[in-house]
Structure formats: structure tokens, C-alpha cells
Amino acid sequence: QKEVEQDPGPLSVPEGAIVSLNCTYSNSAFQYFMWYRQYSRKGPELLMYTYSSGNKEDGRFTAQVDKSSKYISLFIRDSQPSDSATYLCAIGAFETSYDKVIFGPGTSLSVIP
Amino acid sequence: DADVTQTPRNRITKTGKRIMLECSQTKGHDRMYWYRQDPGLGLRLIYYSFDVKDINKGEISDGYSVSRQAQAKFSLSLESAIPNQTALYFCATSTSLGGETQYFGPGTRLLVL
Secondary structure (H helix, E strand, C coil), X not given: CCCEEECCCCEEEECCCCEEEEEEECCCCCCEEEEXXXXXXXXXXXXXXXXXXXXXXXXXXXXXXXXXXXXXXXXXXXXXXXXCEEEEEEEEECCCCCCEEEECCCEEEEEEC | CCCEEEECCEEEECCCCCEEEEEEECCCCXXXXXXXXXXXXXXXXXXXXXXXXXXXXCCCCCCEEEEEEECCEEEEEECCCCHHHCEEEEEEEXXXXXXXXXXXXXXXXXXXX
């Protein structure tokens, strides 16, 4: 079983729609959770970071973590064509010498005008 | 100017050739990383370095070597390139403040024929 699983998509939605992106993970040792956005031909950029169960909101983006179910989500409200990108979830564990970070394979999102 | 730069951005090489990918950063971060990204597999860690004297293997280091020439420079070498090393390569930097948040370069697209 992969440590992080993510539906690769592609996901195509009309402009203005609410988008839900999801990841599941297998090891409860992971303590913090991130979402990265990657535009075509660019490097990933950090979008959201959280370490607790519950919701964290930043503008149109909401990260949701359920540690009991090992499930993380990213919601995008009022989606825009500029949100078209690949979204990578990432999970991290504090360790003595190196924080282990595992990335999901990414979900490709297209927002159609 | 970009905080994390990679050269070259694109490279085509032949099986058996030695190739070096270079990364420079102006963020002042101590930690630097090399990843490769393949469709469906996500980002996989090749090597990481916490400072000039500290080099560590990641999950897929076979066939690769690295050099940390200075705090700001971290190079990845393929001693004898093979076709299954065709991938998108990313350099990243971080400063661990309560968890790893990484800053990625724009990537190098490598094709090994």
C-alpha cells in the first residue's frame, strides 16, 4: 500500500464551481499536512500547511484534515481558470534528524471558463 | 529574480553519458534537496543536504551522486545516464521551522535516449 494515495484525475470543472481534492494516507505517524500547487512547466509551490485535525482557511482555499480517518482534503471555492494546475498533497513526520515528507502523485485540475 | 534556479531547463542526452544538473538558491536556506517527478509516481527524493558537510541519500539514490559546493549550490550528477532516468528533476530548499516547507526550483526536463 502506498503511503499517500491521491486520485490523479484529470478533474474538469466549470468556472465558479467548488472543487474538492482528496488524499488518504496509511501511517498515523505523520503529523503535518501540506498542499502544493504546480502549474505546467513550473515547480510546486506551497499552498496550505496545517498540523491539526479540522479546517484551515486561506481565502478561497480550505484545507481539511481528519487524522482519525487518515484523510485530507483541499476545497477551492469559486474556482477560477487560474486555478488550473496539478495539486499535490504532502504529509510530514517530525523525526530526530530529518522531517520525513511524502508527496502524493498529484491531481490535475482544469477550470473551464 | 527567482529564489531557486536550475540549469539547464531542458536536456537531451544519450545512454552512458555523464550529465550534471545544477541548482542555486538565494533564499539563504541551509537545507537543499533533489527530487525526480514521474507521471503517477509523484515526487521522489534522490538526495538531501542539511549543510555543506552533510549529504544524505534519499529513497532512490542509485545511479545518482551529488555535490554541495557551497550553501547556495547543490549539483546532481548522473554518472552514466540510462533511459529510465528520463524524468523531471526538481531542486528544493527549506528551513525547518516546525515542519518542512520546501521551495522548489522550476525543474529540469531530462530525456535520455
